[in-house]
Amino acid sequence: MEDPKIKEAREAMDILYEISTLLNTGLDRETLSLCLNLCENGVNPEALAASIFIYTCIFPKSDSSENFEEKVLQ
Amino acid sequence: MSFTTNNIGLTNLNNNLKNNKITGGDIEYERISRALNSLVKYFLHEVSPFEPNKPINKETVGGGKTNNTELLTTRQQHTFDYLIREHKSSSKALRFANLFTKLQSQSIVTRKWSVLYFLLSVSDQSNSNEMTGILYTAPIEQTFSFRGLQNIQNISSITPSPPRSTLRIQKEDPLPIKTGFPKPDLDNNLNNKYNSEKLLLRDIIFIFQGINGQYIKWDSEAKSFIIDLKISINRSTVDLLHRLSELGFLYRRVEEFVKMNANDPFIGLVGQAFCSVLQHELTEYYRFIANLEATITKEVDNQQFLTNGISLKRLLVWTQDSLFKLRIMSVLVDCCKEKRGGALVSTIYNYTNHGDPFIQEFINKMLEEISRPFFEMLQRWIYEGELDDPFEEFFVSCDPNVQEEDLWRSKYSILKDMQPTFISELLAKKVSLKYGDMVALESSIDATYTATSQRLLNILFTKYKLKEHFIALKRYLLLGQGDFIQHLMAQLGPGLGKPATTIYHHNLTGILEAAIRASNAQYDDPDILRRLDAGLLEVSSGDVGWDVFSLFYRVDSPLNTIFTPQAMHQYLKIFNLLWRLKRVEHDLSFCWRRNMTSARSFLRVEELRKEINTSRLVCSEMIHFVYQLQYYILFEVIECSWDELVTDIHNPSGDLDSLIEAHNKYLSNVSNKSFLNASNNQDLFFNTKIDELHNLGVKETIRRDNNSGSRKDQNHSRSNDKSEDPKAIQECLNEVAGQFKSEVVNLLTALAHHQDTDLRFLSVSLDFNEFYHVNEKYPGSRKRTLGS
Numbered sequence: 101m102e103d104p105k106i107k108e109a110r111e112a113m114d115i116l117y118e119i120s121t122l123l124n125t126g127l128d129r130e131t132l133s134l135c136l137n138l139c140e141n142g143v144n145p146e147a148l149a150a151s152i153f154i155y156t157c158i159f160p161k162s163d164s165s166e167n168f169e170e171k172v173l174q
Numbered sequence: 175m176s177f178t179t180n181n182i183g184l185t186n187l188n189n190n191l192k193n194n195k196i197t198g199g200d201i202e203y204e205r206i207s208r209a210l211n212s213l214v215k216y217f218l219h220e221v222s223p224f225e226p227n228k229p230i231n232k233e234t235v236g237g238g239k240t241n242n243t244e245l246l247t248t249r250q251q252h253t254f255d256y257l258i259r260e261h262k263s264s265s266k267a268l269r270f271a272n273l274f275t276k277l278q279s280q281s282i283v284t285r286k287w288s289v290l291y292f293l294l295s296v297s298d299q300s301n302s303n304e305m306t307g308i309l310y311t312a313p314i315e316q317t318f319s320f321r322g323l324q325n326i327q328n329i330s331s332i333t334p335s336p337p338r339s340t341l342r343i344q345k346e347d348p349l350p351i352k353t354g355f356p357k358p359d360l361d362n363n364l365n366n367k368y369n370s371e372k373l374l375l376r377d378i379i380f381i382f383q384g385i386n387g388q389y390i391k392w393d394s395e396a397k398s399f400i401i402d403l404k405i406s407i408n409r410s411t412v413d414l415l416h417r418l419s420e421l422g423f424l425y426r427r428v429e430e431f432v433k434m435n436a437n438d439p440f441i442g443l444v445g446q447a448f449c450s451v452l453q454h455e456l457t458e459y460y461r462f463i464a465n466l467e468a469t470i471t472k473e474v475d476n477q478q479f480l481t482n483g484i485s486l487k488r489l490l491v492w493t494q495d496s497l498f499k500l501r502i503m504s505v506l507v508d509c510c511k512e513k514r515g516g517a518l519v520s521t522i523y524n525y526t527n528h529g530d531p532f533i534q535e536f537i538n539k540m541l542e543e544i545s546r547p548f549f550e551m552l553q554r555w556i557y558e559g560e561l562d563d564p565f566e567e568f569f570v571s572c573d574p575n576v577q578e579e580d581l582w583r584s585k586y587s588i589l590k591d592m593q594p595t596f597i598s599e600l601l602a603k604k605v606s607l608k609y610g611d612m613v614a615l616e617s618s619i620d621a622t623y624t625a626t627s628q629r630l631l632n633i634l635f636t637k638y639k640l641k642e643h644f645i646a647l648k649r650y651l652l653l654g655q656g657d658f659i660q661h662l663m664a665q666l667g668p669g670l671g672k673p674a675t676t677i678y679h680h681n682l683t684g685i686l687e688a689a690i691r692a693s694n695a696q697y698d699d700p701d702i703l704r705r706l707d708a709g710l711l712e713v714s715s716g717d718v719g720w721d722v723f724s725l726f727y728r729v730d731s732p733l734n735t736i737f738t739p740q741a742m743h744q745y746l747k748i749f750n751l752l753w754r755l756k757r758v759e760h761d762l763s764f765c766w767r768r769n770m771t772s773a774r775s776f777l778r779v780e781e782l783r784k785e786i787n788t789s790r791l792v793c794s795e796m797i798h799f800v801y802q803l804q805y806y807i808l809f810e811v812i813e814c815s816w817d818e819l820v821t822d823i824h825n826p827s828g829d830l831d832s833l834i835e836a837h838n839k840y841l842s843n844v845s846n847k848s849f850l851n852a853s854n855n856q857d858l859f860f861n862t863k864i865d866e867l868h869n870l871g872v873k874e875t876i877r878r879d880n881n882s883g884s885r886k887d888q889n890h891s892r893s894n895d896k897s898e899d900p901k902a903i904q905e906c907l908n909e910v911a912g913q914f915k916s917e918v919v920n921l922l923t924a925l926a927h928h929q930d931t932d933l934r935f936l937s938v939s940l941d942f943n944e945f946y947h948v949n950e951k952y953p954g955s956r957k958r959t960l961g962s
Binding site: 111136 | 273282292295
């Protein structure tokens with residue numbers, strides 16, 4: 101059986117992903133989980149959103165997240 | 175909040191990610207998340223000293239954690255409200271609300287607000303993505319690129335150079351921090367704003383009940399609520415207050431109407447029901463207001479409403495339903511001011527066609543209550559035949575002045591404007607004519623209508639012997655009872671030859687009694703015989719008894735519902751025609767008898783043989799005509815119509831109306847085919863003319879016979895002047911015969927071109943051997959035919 105914490109995390113993830121699709125954010129599951137991690141770590145959500153926005157502007161959705169990382173690191 | 179806990183959450187989420195993704199990218203994700211973690215660490219350490227006011231940093235530092243929880247929940251609430259508002263489509267909002275509550279129960283996500291806020295901002299951006307994309311890249315080139323605006327994403331990914339994008343990031347970065355600034359300021363201001371809002375909320379509760387508040391007051395001149403200008407509130411709040419005060423305004427109108435009319439006897443039962451429904455709705459409204467007030471007081475007292483937020487805006491949303499209801503009620507009050515009873519019900523019924531299901535349902539509910547007294551009235555009217563309508567609201571009205579004999583026709587009438595639109599006219603007619611039973615459904619009305627009709631007809635036929643009366647009328651007025659008429663004719667004959675003024679009613683009655691006693695009519699029901707009466711029509715100068723004599727049949731209520739004066743008048747007309755025919759026949763047969771008896775005695779008088787023969791021929795010609803006509807009227811017309819009438823009477827689905835109709839049809843049939851209809855003036859004219867001629871002819875013949883009889887006597891005594899008379903007699907006879915013939919020919923021509931087939935058949939039966947037909951073709955040969 102899974103660790104209850106992992107299960108809980110997955111549930112939370114499911115809910116948030118659903119909200120995200122409902123809000124039409126256009127984020128996929130992986131990106132979302134990364135962003136959630138960042139939020140959990142105390143990143144300013146507005147700033148994060150802005151960076152996501154720029155990222156989606158620069159890179160079409162087909163690009164892998166590695167590029168994103170590189171961009172952010174720049 | 176320590177970093178370790180965050181790390182645990184992070185690893186959990188990462189594990190989650192791993193579980194979700196089965197492909198071999200696990201190591202990559204580890205790497206990315208680690209890089210991100212370090213990146214975040216780096217940024218946080220770097221940024222936090224420079225941005226002490228930033229709310230995020232506060233939270234991250236975790237110093238004012240307890241203070242911030244409230245703020246956080248408020249923010250969550252705001253975000254939530256915003257999301258709800260954004261997503262107007264209810265199913266989405268509902269789903270979102272579900273997810274939101276689920277999320278709140280999750281303990282693993284500690285920064286729910288920031289997560290949500292992040293999602294929201296991303297969603298906002300992705301909505302405006304395309305437009306910013308155009309601005310961001312070289313717009314003109316793309317707009318005019320041959321694949322158009324749709325590929326902007328693709329092109330934009332190629333065109334921008336990396337330095338530009340970094341610049342963008344740098345520019346973008348401080349922006350959210352700046353926008354983050356106003357939030358604490360806003361929070362500080364909120365207290366003031368909430369304080370004023372608190373007062374306004376209290377005020378508005380009063381306004382909802384039509385009572386003046388502290389700041390908002392009812393202006394009776396402007397007929398609206400006005401806001402005290404002394405307090406300074408911003409425009410949007412004023413607007414909100416205006417919209418909220420509509421409730422108070424509508425409430426005042428409805429309440430005013432209810433108060434005015436609830437105890438007014440003029441408004442009637444339906445109006446009272448209307449008022450009671452309105453009152454009921456107002457009570458619901460009071461309950462709602464009381465709840466609101468309780469919530470507001472509680473929140474204001476506990477200083478809680480920052481969190482759960484009863485605001486003017488929220489109030490506006492909450493009161494939407496009540497506002498709609500009050501609006502409808504006020505509209506109804508407006509349009510129903512002057513209306514009563516059925517009219518009121520139909521006016522409200524018209525609103526049930528409203529497109530909004532909410533309003534439709536509301537109106538239906540109201541209508542059910544309002545129409546209750548109306549249907550009660552209807553029920554009593556149908557079941558018990560009682561018109562229980564103290565305020566004259568029902569669509570059937572009773573005229574108490576109407577006499578008993580007109581009961582069926584004019585006692586009850588339908589008031590058009592009181593008739594509810596959902597009761598069709600046909601149904602209303604049936605209701606008004608019947609004492610039956612009913613539910614609102616037409617089908618059951620139909621069933622009971624037939625049942626009551628049957629009962630009514632049954633009563634008429636058994637108790638009032640309707641059928642017997644029909645038969646009696648046919649027998650006596652339409653000369654069905656041959657022996658009786660024969661007797662009557664024989665008895666009356668001598669008396670009626672005198673001028674009309676010398677004939678008296680009592681003599682006629684005596685003769686009538688004698689005729690009844692002498693004929694089979696004596697075995698008839700004494701009740702019917704009692705109704706039979708002889709009488710005189712209006713006497714004009716020069717009339718002889720024949721012209722004015724008539725038989726009457728007395729009918730009283732309730733039979734006069736069917737035997738109306740008009741119907742009786744028609745009977746009378748038919749009787750007169752038949753009576754004249756009968757008289758002609760009677761005279762002719764008398765003449766024939768004389769001819770027969772005198773034939774032998776004149777046998778020896780050679781000179782008169784020719785004349786006598788002519789007179790016999792003319793006589794038999796007339797007899798033939800009269801017999802044919804009589805046969806036609808008595809059998810073809812009366813019997814056929816009678817048969818139809820009998821079928822109609824025995825029709826099981828018939829009711830009194832159809833019976834009356836059948837009877838009327840019967841009468842009009844009879845009179846039409848006997849040339850009595852006023853439209854057939856020509857026929858009538860011919861008919862009377864022929865009658866006259868008959869009389870003339872008969873008289874002439876009789877006279878001639880008498881003359882010849884006397885001449886015969888003279889012959890014996892003085893035979894010298896006998897050569898003169900026969901000639902004159904012959905001429906006279908010829909003249910009469912010629913006149914008769916020409917009239918018959920005219921009649922036949924008219925009949926032959928008549929629309930009615932029966933009448934054409936009559937012309938055939940009158941002229942079956944084309945005797946007159948030939949004469950018509952060769953008018954010159956008439957004399958020869960007569961002479962032969």
